[in-house]
Amino acid sequence: MTATATDAQATTGTIVLGENQYGKAEVRVMKVDRDQARHRITELSVTSQLRGDFTAAHIDGDQGRVVPTDTQKNTVFALAKDGIPSPEEFALRLGEHFVSSFDWIEGGRWEAKEYTWEHIPSSLTANVSDGEHDHAFVKGGTETRTTVVQREGEEVFVVSGLEDLKVLKSTGSEFHGFPKDRFTTLQETTDRILATSVTARWRYTTLDIDFNAVYDDVRRILLETFADVHSLALQQTLYQMGKRVLEAHPEIGEIKFSMPNLHHFVVDFEPFGLENPNEVFYVADRPYGKIEAEVKREGADQEPRAWATVTGFC
Numbered sequence: 001m002t003a004t005a006t007d008a009q010a011t012t013g014t015i016v017l018g019e020n021q022y023g024k025a026e027v028r029v030m031k032v033d034r035d036q037a038r039h040r041i042t043e044l045s046v047t048s049q050l051r052g053d054f055t056a057a058h059i060d061g062d063q064g065r066v067v068p069t070d071t072q073k074n075t076v077f078a079l080a081k082d083g084i085p086s087p088e089e090f091a092l093r094l095g096e097h098f099v100s101s102f103d104w105i106e107g108g109r110w111e112a113k114e115y116t117w118e119h120i121p122s123s124l125t126a127n128v129s130d131g132e133h134d135h136a137f138v139k140g141g142t143e144t145r146t147t148v149v150q151r152e153g154e155e156v157f158v159v160s161g162l163e164d165l166k167v168l169k170s171t172g173s174e175f176h177g178f179p180k181d182r183f184t185t186l187q188e189t190t191d192r193i194l195a196t197s198v199t200a201r202w203r204y205t206t207l208d209i210d211f212n213a214v215y216d217d218v219r220r221i222l223l224e225t226f227a228d229v230h231s232l233a234l235q236q237t238l239y240q241m242g243k244r245v246l247e248a249h250p251e252i253g254e255i256k257f258s259m260p261n262l263h264h265f266v267v268d269f270e271p272f273g274l275e276n277p278n279e280v281f282y283v284a285d286r287p288y289g290k291i292e293a294e295v296k297r298e299g300a301d302q303e304p305r306a307w308a309t310v311t312g313f314c
């Protein structure tokens, strides 16, 4: 692409500040609920960013309206003291706090990622209830629960999801019928390993829900559907996962996925005079297929502002 005369002209006009937001990124906070012998721990990585008219800060170096990023970090810790019932409720409270505390703050973006911890199973008896240690934990699954809360005045948008939910099927996956040209080497298959690491994000159309219960159920549906669908392509599995989530949860407007196709290639044992009926695979690190799609409700209202600052496809 080449720059046009109009582009050149545009670069000579008055320079002004465009969209902006600022805050503290990746504040790692752990809240221990220790009011009972069996503790509960919640670990979040929180990014808080404020929006409003910060022209003076950018143009004149005037900090009169700049709530320091350090204060935003401290606020994350201070609000955690009152509990983190869910990442969504915590992010919503941060938004409410900043918008109601400083009249020039018009909104912002609060992102939270939750890391899973599980009580360590134990056959001992000291500090153990129901076969699990009361205050010793092991890191849970590889996945991270996510939420992005954005606020414009009284309008609030919540996009929640998960990242890196690793799943694999050792059969029940086919891939054939694709077009072939002189560069095609891929063999058709009616039995292959299907593996992916699911990143999904969905938009809530209401805040009047139990965020933890809905999250648990969406995760259950994603896993069950991945397992249940006899896959003719990762694209088909993805679509079914989204469809079943939307059918079960009217409070979700749309759902987006980014799912790598993590290739497992059958090792060629012919040179060794051996057979390999889908038993030994070479696990390829990269490249990987990159399958991304949105599943949505036909004719439903879209809300691009909810997705505006979600990086990548989702």
Ligand SMILES: O=c1[nH]c(=O)c2[nH]c(=O)[nH]c2[nH]1
Pocket: 175, 186, 232, 233, 234, 235, 261, 289
């Ligand atoms: O499920 C798949 N979808 C594709 O689009 C694709 N392309 C490819 O080479 N293998 C696969 N597998």
